[in-house]
Amino acid sequence: MKTLLGIYTAIVLFIFMLPIILIIVLSFNAEQNIALPIRRFSLYWYVGQASITGFRSGILNDPYILKVISNSISLGVTTALIATPLVTVSALSLRRKFHGRDMFFYILLLGFIIPPIISGLGMNILYKTIGVREYSLWTVLPLHIVYTVPFGLILTLARFDPEMIEYENAARSLGANEIRVFSKITLPLIRAEVISAFIFTFTLSLGELLRSSFVIAGIGTIPTYVYNQMSVQAPTPKWFALGTLTTIISFALLMVVALFLTRRIRKITY
Amino acid sequence: MPQKTSLKGFLSRNSVYLMILPPLVIAVLFMLAPTVSVLLLSFNKGAGVTFDPTRLTFENFFAILTRPTTYIVLRDTLGMSLLATFMTFMVAFPVSYFLAFKVENFRLQNVITFLLVIPYWVDWSIRSISWLSILGREGIVNYLLLSLGLTQTPIAELLFTRWTLLIIWIQTNVLFMLFPIYLALSRVDPELLDVAQSLGATPSRSFYHVTFKLALPGVIVGFMFVFVSTIGDYVTPSLWAGGLQMLGKTVQSYAWLFQWPIASAYGVLLLAVTMAIIYVLLRVVNIKKVFYE
Numbered sequence: 001m002k003t004l005l006g007i008y009t010a011i012v013l014f015i016f017m018l019p020i021i022l023i024i025v026l027s028f029n030a031e032q033n034i035a036l037p038i039r040r041f042s043l044y045w046y047v048g049q050a051s052i053t054g055f056r057s058g059i060l061n062d063p064y065i066l067k068v069i070s071n072s073i074s075l076g077v078t079t080a081l082i083a084t085p086l087v088t089v090s091a092l093s094l095r096r097k098f099h100g101r102d103m104f105f106y107i108l109l110l111g112f113i114i115p116p117i118i119s120g121l122g123m124n125i126l127y128k129t130i131g132v133r134e135y136s137l138w139t140v141l142p143l144h145i146v147y148t149v150p151f152g153l154i155l156t157l158a159r160f161d162p163e164m165i166e167y168e169n170a171a172r173s174l175g176a177n178e179i180r181v182f183s184k185i186t187l188p189l190i191r192a193e194v195i196s197a198f199i200f201t202f203t204l205s206l207g208e209l210l211r212s213s214f215v216i217a218g219i220g221t222i223p224t225y226v227y228n229q230m231s232v233q234a235p236t237p238k239w240f241a242l243g244t245l246t247t248i249i250s251f252a253l254l255m256v257v258a259l260f261l262t263r264r265i266r267k268i269t270y
Numbered sequence: 271m272p273q274k275t276s277l278k279g280f281l282s283r284n285s286v287y288l289m290i291l292p293p294l295v296i297a298v299l300f301m302l303a304p305t306v307s308v309l310l311l312s313f314n315k316g317a318g319v320t321f322d323p324t325r326l327t328f329e330n331f332f333a334i335l336t337r338p339t340t341y342i343v344l345r346d347t348l349g350m351s352l353l354a355t356f357m358t359f360m361v362a363f364p365v366s367y368f369l370a371f372k373v374e375n376f377r378l379q380n381v382i383t384f385l386l387v388i389p390y391w392v393d394w395s396i397r398s399i400s401w402l403s404i405l406g407r408e409g410i411v412n413y414l415l416l417s418l419g420l421t422q423t424p425i426a427e428l429l430f431t432r433w434t435l436l437i438i439w440i441q442t443n444v445l446f447m448l449f450p451i452y453l454a455l456s457r458v459d460p461e462l463l464d465v466a467q468s469l470g471a472t473p474s475r476s477f478y479h480v481t482f483k484l485a486l487p488g489v490i491v492g493f494m495f496v497f498v499s500t501i502g503d504y505v506t507p508s509l510w511a512g513g514l515q516m517l518g519k520t521v522q523s524y525a526w527l528f529q530w531p532i533a534s535a536y537g538v539l540l541l542a543v544t545m546a547i548i549y550v551l552l553r554v555v556n557i558k559k560v561f562y563e
Contacts, residue, residue: 005368012365013385016441019400020389026403086293093289104290107297113494113548114305115502117521118537122304125311125530129320142300149293154491158453178285203390209505210518214525226395227505235399243396250391 020247027240045241059241064219069242071137072206072221073249079144079205084198086145087152091193092186094157095165111150119143120214127215135217143211148201155200156193164189195258202257206250222246305541312534319530330535339515340539347517348543350432351501354439355447358496359489361440362447366488367481370455383452386445398438398510405429405437435511442506443499447492454488455481486555494551501544517543 030040046058059065090108094101123143132139164186171181187194209223216224226239310321315329334340369379389397404410406429458481466476504518517540524533 002368002372005364005372009365009368009382012361012444013382016386016389016444018404019397019441020392022400022403023392023396026400086296089289090293093286096286098286098290104294107302108293110305111297111301113498113544114301115498115518115537115540115544117502117504117518117525118308118541119301119304121521121525121530121533121537122306122308123300124525125307125319125321125534126304129307142296145296146301149297151495154450155453158450158457158488199387203387207390207394209395210502222393223395226393230395230399230509235402239396239399243392246393247388247391251388 023240023243024247026237027244029237032236045236045238046245059238059245065225065242067219068222068225069246069249071219072223072246073253075137075141075144075221076202076205077253078141079148080198080202082141083145083148083152083201084194086149087156087197087201088190088194090149090153091156091160095160108153109150111146113150116147116210117214119147120211123211124214135215137216137218137221139215139217140212140221143215144205144208147208147211148204151204152197152201156190156197159193159196161189198257199254202254203250206246308534308537308541311531312538314531316531317529319528330532331538333532334535334539343515343517343520344539344543346514347501347540348547350435350507350514350516351497352547354436354443354500355493355496357436358440358443358447359492362444362492363451363489366448366451366455366485370452370458371460383449386448390445394442395505395509397441398506401434401438401441402429405434430510430512432511432514435507435514438506438510439500439503443496446495446499450488450491450495451485452488454485454491458484490551490555494548497547497551498544501547502540 027045028041028043030042030044044058046060090104094105120143127135127139167185167189168181171185176184206221207223208221209227212221213224213227219225220228222242226242229239307321310323311318312330313326313328314322315325315327369382402409406412462480462484463476466480467473471479502518504516504522507514507516508519517536521533521536521540524530524536
């Protein structure tokens, strides 16, 4: 049974990595087509090429695309930076019994239950009612936060160690105030959950399209850019280059964050 | 703990209310308020973008509910969503089970989950395009079928059909299904299975009564995630299964034409359907009991 499941998992993993492998491989295709086989490899889609009609830029030279990428990443990081403390605070407070605990949980959960179009359209209506006329990249931020918090919350809650509150109470009975209890006991114990909440909220924000397209303006994020391009243009390996680049940047960024968070938490506690 | 009558005492005893204030405020402002806005606007008529409380009418709902196309769209939307959710579950459950029970090394579990997260960093629209390379006429699947001699001509029906939509949806959502189930299963003590069997249960009985029932909250959460993700999705069906009209697309079409009241009315319909299914799902298992005792 174990080997059967193992083979199945390997197949599923393969099917899932297949698009990514294809994307990475095809981004080096010298020609326009996005299907195999590849006859020539080149870095064309990344760095562009000088031709008779002038320089045609790859994604690394195209300031527009670079701005799109940096938009996505700034939005993602900001979302994660705001959503992660919210998630942590909510998860920690849900451990205690208080009036309206269930209602609080359901309200938070609503963030992803409400269909994205309604969120987007509603936010649009709300903005117009308040008088916000100009949209930008950051008008999307509240929607991203509200969308990612429930996911992070469920992820964090599910991994909470029930023993944790005993340690906290022990510290309190020894005279520690709340801040010390939090920084020396709670935070180190939930370190892994905080990091995965950060990663998850960042990833979710990067891929968010449905809500964002309603209240965004300007250059946009990667999903909105690709979505707009897809309706007017046939797919080219340039987008695959974009995808590959995003993956590498996300990977590097998250490694940095994970390293930073672990070291930071260690500094508070030792 | 000593009962303090000072402000400090009051604060430390009621600190939890202070803690929940920020998330609550943000949730109310940016989630409840937009939803209420949509609800309110659906009672206006015309092409306005802001709510006019002096002109309330049920006209929009009357118009929507008497159109036969509404019901066709509703049926298609619900059908595809539920089908996609169920199929995602079938794909994800064995993997979650394998990860939670059969992979001993906790690190390896994390590695495999991480491997599954990596594809998500490539924006899903780009990932969907890569399926063109796999399912297209010159794609991998056809290439294999042709070279193995199973078909004479490339199959063009792999793309832009309902099946394409399902495949792309499953691919996009499997993580949302896998994670909750994996988390629920990893809380199950494997010794419980041995206990059940030592009490005389057959493997299939112990699987059902112990494993599945304990995993049920995770399954329900996964169902909720995937169902909500698919039912509101207006982009994927329009790009990949053009013939299929989904409720979300209807809302978006009217929104684009700045007919926001009608769009809101359709939105309310969508919300009602979503909430109904979620309510049913939440009745199956007591969710909150799982997440906090």
